[in-house]
Amino acid sequence: MLKFHDDAIELSGETGTKLKSEIIGKYYPLWWEITSGGMYRKYPYTTTIIEMNAGTGEDYIADSNETILGSSGHALNLKSTNPNTEKLNVILVEEDPQCYTHLLNVIKRNWPNLTYSKNPFENNEEDVFLLRNRSEIFDIVEQLRLGNSLFFFDPLLYTPWSEINKVARKRITDYYQTRTEFIVFLFTSDWFSGRGDLTPLPQTSQKESWGSEEVETVAKAQDLFGYDKSWMDHLLNSKPNEDKIEKMVSLYRNLLHGWFRYVLPMPFEPKVNQIYHLFMCSNYEVGINITQKFYTKYTRNPPFSPNNKTAYSKFVGLHPEKKMRGSARSDEWKILWEIIRKHDEGICDNACMDLIDIQLDGIFLQESLDWLWTKKYLKEIEHFSHNWDNIPLLYQLDWDYVEETLGITRPLKLMPLSKYNLKDSVSQLQPHDKKGTLEEWF
Ligand SMILES: C[S@@+](CC[C@H](N)C(=O)[O-])C[C@H]1O[C@@H](n2cnc3c(N)ncnc32)[C@H](O)[C@@H]1O
Numbered sequence: 001m002l003k004f005h006d007d008a009i010e011l012s013g014e015t016g017t018k019l020k021s022e023i024i025g026k027y028y029p030l031w032w033e034i035t036s037g038g039m040y041r042k043y044p045y046t047t048t049i050i051e052m053n054a055g056t057g058e059d060y061i062a063d064s065n066e067t068i069l070g071s072s073g074h075a076l077n078l079k080s081t082n083p084n085t086e087k088l089n090v091i092l093v094e095e096d097p098q099c100y101t102h103l104l105n106v107i108k109r110n111w112p113n114l115t116y117s118k119n120p121f122e123n124n125e126e127d128v129f130l131l132r133n134r135s136e137i138f139d140i141v142e143q144l145r146l147g148n149s150l151f152f153f154d155p156l157l158y159t160p161w162s163e164i165n166k167v168a169r170k171r172i173t174d175y176y177q178t179r180t181e182f183i184v185f186l187f188t189s190d191w192f193s194g195r196g197d198l199t200p201l202p203q204t205s206q207k208e209s210w211g212s213e214e215v216e217t218v219a220k221a222q223d224l225f226g227y228d229k230s231w232m233d234h235l236l237n238s239k240p241n242e243d244k245i246e247k248m249v250s251l252y253r254n255l256l257h258g259w260f261r262y263v264l265p266m267p268f269e270p271k272v273n274q275i276y277h278l279f280m281c282s283n284y285e286v287g288i289n290i291t292q293k294f295y296t297k298y299t300r301n302p303p304f305s306p307n308n309k310t311a312y313s314k315f316v317g318l319h320p321e322k323k324m325r326g327s328a329r330s331d332e333w334k335i336l337w338e339i340i341r342k343h344d345e346g347i348c349d350n351a352c353m354d355l356i357d358i359q360l361d362g363i364f365l366q367e368s369l370d371w372l373w374t375k376k377y378l379k380e381i382e383h384f385s386h387n388w389d390n391i392p393l394l395y396q397l398d399w400d401y402v403e404e405t406l407g408i409t410r411p412l413k414l415m416p417l418s419k420y421n422l423k424d425s426v427s428q429l430q431p432h433d434k435k436g437t438l439e440e441w442f
Pocket residue numbers: 001002009021051052053054055056057058059069070071072094095096099154155156157158
């Protein structure tokens with residue numbers, strides 16, 4: 001199934017692989033800059049980029065006949081060319097033997113001085129690791145202090161839920177614990193339109209009428225969703241493909257919410273009528289927020305910038321008891337404004353780091369959330385999973401109510417960059433310089 005052009009994996013789509021790779025190539029340095037503590041603090045924190053499907057480090061874009069760095073190439077490039085990345089670990093997993101051999105060639109050719117360790121890990125001094133089997137990731141996670149970690153799952157079609165769940169369980173041991181982020185790739189339209197030897201999902205849930213190839217696709221989809229079978233009711237029908245794609249994205253998002261409070265699906269359109277998504281998963285508002293701004297900018301989606309002044313005057317008009325002197329603002333307003341601007345989907349609870357920054361005292365913070373709930377700005381929602389005990393109440397912003405009362409329009413749905421507006425894409429933008437990076441994104 002995999003094709004190579006010299007050492008590069010052959011993949012199509014300037015608005016697909018090329019854009020995805022360029023975005024990852026710009027995102028890794030930014031993520032590292034932030035999670036390592038940054039230039040002014042001299043990068044004190046350990047960080048780790050883990051690629052679960054590293055590929056060869058290079059991608060060949062058939063449409064434009066060019067070879068570019070793939071995601072793992074960008075990770076290695078960051079490690080080898082930036083002198084401050086001493087505390088950055090790069091772990092690359094590649095199970096396909098051909099890909100793995102090409103990866104070794106790409107490393108030798110591009111970064112001849114780069115040293116790395118292969119399993120068995122002969123030298124614990126190394127901070128670049130090449131793994132040929134994904135189960136080894138658990139050994140290395142035990143042996144190595146990962147610090148702030150970013151896991152990238154980038155398979156050809158999908159990653160079985162059992163694998164995602166296993167890695168998440170290892171890393172996220174407390175309720176919506178921070179310091180672990182996932183980026184998960186999923187081909188979304190192909191499940192309904194077919195691709196190569198993947199037959200489209202059947203349009204009925206009546207098993208008797210499925211062909212043998214449809215049975216195979218259903219089994220793969222079950223592998224994608226794990227033990228839960230409820231996806232079948234939503235996706236095995238004759239509704240338009242766009243509706244089913246949207247439903248699949250929302251079902252998969254909810255699955256990932258079991259581990260992450262924030263899950264942002266970013267659509268890509270490699271070809272007309274073909275869509276895939278990268279799901280950015282984080283428990284840290286800053287992480288998800290930067291990704292959102294980053295994607296929005298590079299795909300030319302309009303930024304979300306609600307008007308604080310107008311919304312605030314409506315808020316205090318409705319709740320004069322919450323008006324404070326001068327420029328002081330009540331906790332309730334500050335919390336509400338933070339959720340509106342920075343919480344994707346408006347999901348929140350009393351363990352959110354940014355809300356704790358507003359009100360350190362957990363009892364007062366919960367009182368403010370209760371107040372927002374009694375005033376109908378927040379709805380109480382069910383938890384997405386049973387992964388933890390002693391969990392706080394989970395809320396979600398009631399956007400209909402916020403729109404109606406405060407006159408703020410909810411953020412627009414993210415749209416993929418199409419071939420038609422490609423000319424303004426990431427390659428044409430100035431690469432961020434170190435100084436501008438944090439100022440630009442915070
Ligand atoms: C989709 S690319 C991504 C590579 C890399 N992240 C990049 O940006 O260049 C190739 C990955 O898909 C994996 N792969 C190959 N065959 C596969 C299959 N049938 N299902 C899922 N993944 C597959 C390869 O082992 C490789 O890790």
